[in-house]
Amino acid sequence: MAIRQLSVFVENKKGSLHEITDVLAKAGLDLRSMCVADTQNFGIVRIITNDPDKAAKILTDEGHAANIREVAAFAVPDVPGGLAKALNLLETNGENIEYMYALVTSAEGKAYTVMRTDDTARTEALLAANGIEILDEAKL
């Protein structure tokens, strides 16, 4: 299933994030979630949007390094230990998590999580087999 995520390579300096969000806003794109990984020199902005292809094209045309990749998205019960249970499952099965972040949701009682692992399909299969709800783009 998986969902497509847009990532953009940016300078770690004032104004970088604004520039990216501004470009996407002008194109009328809706941002569902956003997460920034930063190092001393650069940052990677990861975005879930309603039209990743269009977003990537606009940014690339403007000279940005933008990339689309599939990541796993899933819903866990919004209770203490809800996420810990899913992570425990992944860890015991040797899945390596590169990064993860939360996704804004209006669904009652559920917490949405986006995650990049070494193998998205395998991660999703593992979670699904253990009763965790996997999300696709239509469900966001």
Add this chain to the structure above:
Amino acid sequence: MEKRKYYQQAIETMPVEEIKRLQSEKLVKQVKHVYEHVPYYRDLMDKKGVKPEDIHGIEDLHKLPFIEKSDLRETYPYGMLAVPLSECVRIQSTSGTTGRRVIAYYTQKDIDLWEDCCARALVAVGADKDDVVQVSYGYGLFTGGAGLNGGSHKVGSLTLPMSSGNTERQLQFMIDLGATVLCCTPSYAAYLGESLKEMGYTPDKIPLKAGIFGAEPWTQEMRRDIEATLGIKAYDIYGLTEISGPGVSYECSEQNGMHICEDHFLAEIINPETGEPLPEGEKGELVFTCLDKEAFPLLRYRTRDICVLTRKPCSCGRTHIRMAKPMGRSDDMMIIRGVNVFPSQIESVLITEGFTSNYEIRLGRVNNSDTFDVYVELPPEQFDDSVKTITAKEKSLAAALRTMLGIGPTVHLVPPKTIARSEGKAKRVIDERKLHD
């Protein structure tokens, strides 16, 4: 017994008119030697319409064609050799890379005269038979170690052939054996000084009295720092592999300009744009002609160092002309931690490694040591959403640059279009080291 003031007094204090006469005699012979044995230079002279018999003395020097670094690349590896290889006993080579490497050949006589020059430099800073000379320049292809090592032998000092690196061992020998003269790059001297301080040594606890520091630019401020932390007098030395090595010129007790060993090396200052010789005292590019060397006798070699010469008498008694510290370069060569680096070398690595040539070199100075950072734009198609991939690419590019240059920069990959584009000639280097006074 009173310490000697000069290593070769008659030559070092020879009246200027006599020096010029000697230079003229040697030049006439040398031009003939080169014309007869180096076909490449013979062609250059023929093209210019100059024959050896047109050279009657130093007043005719300007008639000879220049040799540039590109000529040395062109003739690599044997094309500038003026004696049979069987007469050569050693090579030395410039730091750096395949593309720019220069190999210089030496006969035993060439080694002797080079070591004599280093011995003059050592005696000029007060070294004698009783001294312990710690040579912490790199040994090997680099001329620093070999030159000062040989000079120290000639003076009769106890020579510690430390080579560079392994600071702990350097300090142990310096302290235990009571080194009195230190020879290394100025940045390494500063580093050794700081390390001693950290170990709790004050200058009065070590017998070190003088240092000969060269192979990279340094300022008066740095000289004062080194002198204070090590409790010594710090002297400059100049040289280049193409001409022989360190000792082409050196500072005396006056610390006011470097005496060029004029009996061996004839110096000129030219206008780097036109090639016209400039009168004494004017700023221009330094050019050397080797008067005595046999194996690799370059005539009118353009050093690309911008410099001033003076014949003003020096109170040390030496009559040899003095050169100021080089004030810059007439090409884009950078000297980073004692290593010669050209931006074009960095560019070629970037292209080979799949990057564009949008890059910027930033040089800085922290604790008297150079910082070397290279900023490179990541091509959009190489971006794959992972921090790990980017840092891995930075590391592998840094390793490739280290292999090429001999010193390793810190590489920073940056997003496309973040490095400033300028109209016309790109400004690739931002040097904030303030190396020249």
